Amino acid sequence: MAPPGNDKAAAEVNEESTTERPISRVDSVGTISASLLTSASIQALQPDLIINAGPAAGFKVYQAKGTSLGDVFLGSDITLLDRRIPIPVLDLYGVGLCQAVSTLNLAKELNLKVGKLSAGNSLDMSPEDAAAITANDAAVKDMEGAAIAYVADLLKVPAIFLKAVTDIVDGDKPTADELLQNLAAVSAALDQAATQVIDSINGKTLSEL
Amino acid sequence: MAPPGNDKAAAEVNEESTTERPISRVDSVGTISASLLTSASIQALQPDLIINAGPAAGFKVYQAKGTSLGDVFLGSDITLLDRRIPIPVLDLYGVGLCQAVSTLNLAKELNLKVGKLSAGNSLDMSPEDAAAITANDAAVKDMEGAAIAYVADLLKVPAIFLKAVTDIVDGDKPTADELLQNLAAVSAALDQAATQVIDSINGKTLSEL
Numbered sequence: 573m574a575p576p577g578n579d580k581a582a583a584e585v586n587e588e589s590t591t592e593r594p595i596s597r598v599d600s601v602g603t604i605s606a607s608l609l610t611s612a613s614i615q616a617l618q619p620d621l622i623i624n625a626g627p628a629a630g631f632k633v634y635q636a637k638g639t640s641l642g643d644v645f646l647g648s649d650i651t652l653l654d655r656r657i658p659i660p661v662l663d664l665y666g667v668g669l670c671q672a673v674s675t676l677n678l679a680k681e682l683n684l685k686v687g688k689l690s691a692g693n694s695l696d697m698s699p700e701d702a703a704a705i706t707a708n709d710a711a712v713k714d715m716e717g718a719a720i721a722y723v724a725d726l727l728k729v730p731a732i733f734l735k736a737v738t739d740i741v742d743g744d745k746p747t748a749d750e751l752l753q754n755l756a757a758v759s760a761a762l763d764q765a766a767t768q769v770i771d772s773i774n775g776k777t778l779s780e781l
Numbered sequence: 782m783a784p785p786g787n788d789k790a791a792a793e794v795n796e797e798s799t800t801e802r803p804i805s806r807v808d809s810v811g812t813i814s815a816s817l818l819t820s821a822s823i824q825a826l827q828p829d830l831i832i833n834a835g836p837a838a839g840f841k842v843y844q845a846k847g848t849s850l851g852d853v854f855l856g857s858d859i860t861l862l863d864r865r866i867p868i869p870v871l872d873l874y875g876v877g878l879c880q881a882v883s884t885l886n887l888a889k890e891l892n893l894k895v896g897k898l899s900a901g902n903s904l905d906m907s908p909e910d911a912a913a914i915t916a917n918d919a920a921v922k923d924m925e926g927a928a929i930a931y932v933a934d935l936l937k938v939p940a941i942f943l944k945a946v947t948d949i950v951d952g953d954k955p956t957a958d959e960l961l962q963n964l965a966a967v968s969a970a971l972d973q974a975a976t977q978v979i980d981s982i983n984g985k986t987l988s989e990l
Binding site (some may be wrong): 597693695 | 793805806807809810811812813816817821861863864866867868870871873874875901904906907928931934955956
């Protein structure tokens with residue numbers, strides 16, 4: 573599955589709408605659109621497997637261990653970082669831990685890194701988000717993964733998360749600038765990795781990944 | 782539409798799942814489940830109108846103007862408070878302004894307050910959330926409204942938001958304690974208001990509300 577980007581369809585619908593909601597004509601990033609798109613895609617296509625490929629942010633603390641701009645990660649544990657509900661049990665629901673298909677063989681074969689992925693709806697990183705990223709032990713952060721993982725798990729479709737690092741969210745450069753500067757080049761690297769993943773999994777069972 | 786609470790269905794699905802995700806058996810609060818539930822409900826029921834009735838938080842600043850625990854609000858403008866994307870145009874998309882059906886006659890007839898509603902996935906209020914609530918000029922805050930408004934708008938179904946104040950999120954008491962303490966009594970007030978709303982709108986056109 574490509575990064576959620578149903579901007580044209582949404583814009584067309586909005587344009588005809590009687591409300592005065594502004595027509596943004598931008599990609600529908602974030603967990604709301606991702607959950608709707610995943611649900612609709614599963615219902616329409618009944619896929620054997622979902623591959624969520626998209627940009628992600630890395631962190632200084634992991635950069636120190638060798639993470640660089642352009643690295644492509646396979647997500648292992650998937651969590652939400654911005655659904656904080658400090659009531660027992662609801663706190664665990666809020667984090668929403670899901671597990672991706674184990675892809676250790678794939679990672680070795682294609683020389684991809686494996687790490688935990690945590691998703692939040694905001695591009696910036698508040699102190700609360702940073703604390704959640706640390707608590708979730710996340711190597712990379714995106715804005716949709718946990719919604720896709722939740723819906724895939726609910727509808728019993730296995731999922732793989734392929735995330736390319738476009739920016740270091742706690743780094744020296746403003747996140748939005750760094751993201752936009754690197755998006756084209758990193759998307760090309762992601763495109764190549766996604767093609768390799770699809771070629772490699774062709775004909776294999778899930779347990780072979 | 783009642784507050785999202787598809788816990789049993791979700792728990793049953795999870796129980797059979799092969800992943801090791803913990804089974805939380807709590808209500809599925811927040812925007813991800815609300816968007817899925819709204820989409821599925823509209824597809825299944827093709828309703829003329831959605832009424833999203835549920836608990837909400839008020840704020841000190843509005844309490845000073847007369848807002849009290851147990852007040853029932855009709856939401857006017859609906860926004861998201863925790864999708865911060867500081868890139869031009871995407872920032873507006875992030876806030877996701879939708880407008881509810883105008884219900885000024887209904888508010889007058891049933892003596893309900895009218896105010897702007899802003900939704901976020903967290904029960905607590907971070908400084909970033911507080912700033913967004915101020916920027917969105919919100920009178921009440923919930924955890925689902927903006928997702929329901931977005932899907933309803935996308936699928937062209939008019940929506941009304943009926944929100945009863947269970948806690949003052951920037952007040953003196955811990956939010957979770959205050960919420961749980963007041964939930965039963967405020968839910969009864971909300972139940973009464975929802976019944977009055979349904980009785981009142983019966984046979985009317987949208988423009989008469």
